[in-house]
Amino acid sequence: MLTTVEVLAQNNFGDTRTGGLAGPMGLFLILALATVTVLLIRNMNxxxxxxxxxxxxxxGPDRADSAVADPTEGLVEQDSPTNAPSGSQQRRNS
Structure with a gap:
């Protein structure tokens, strides 16, 4: 008959050497995903x-004969409420 101490002292977790590749493989996957993410961000930028x-x-073909007015014509360019740079400012900064 087994006592409580003997039951708790037994290693019932299986062979610990078979899972030795899990740590390095996880690190490799994290580094690969981080690299792919950085490359995708650079490509999209x-x-x-x-x-x-x-x-x-x-x-469309029905609008080809009629003159279409530019909706932004006559409007004064205003600063945007955000601090985002405009297209010309972005080209200057890059």
Missing amino acids: ARLRRLPDRFPQQG
Whole structure:
């Protein structure tokens, strides 16, 4: 018959040497994911910088004959409520 001390002293956790690769593999996966994330952010920033400040107006075949007024025509450019730089400021800073 086993006493309480003998039951608690037994190692019932299995072979501890088989899980020896889990730590290095986890570190490798974390480093790989971090590297991929950094590369994706750099790629998307480069693509956003190549976009034009404004896109041309797109009109369907029914709007091709009529003159389309620019909705921003005549408006005074105002500072945005945020501190985000405009497109020309972004090109100057990069």
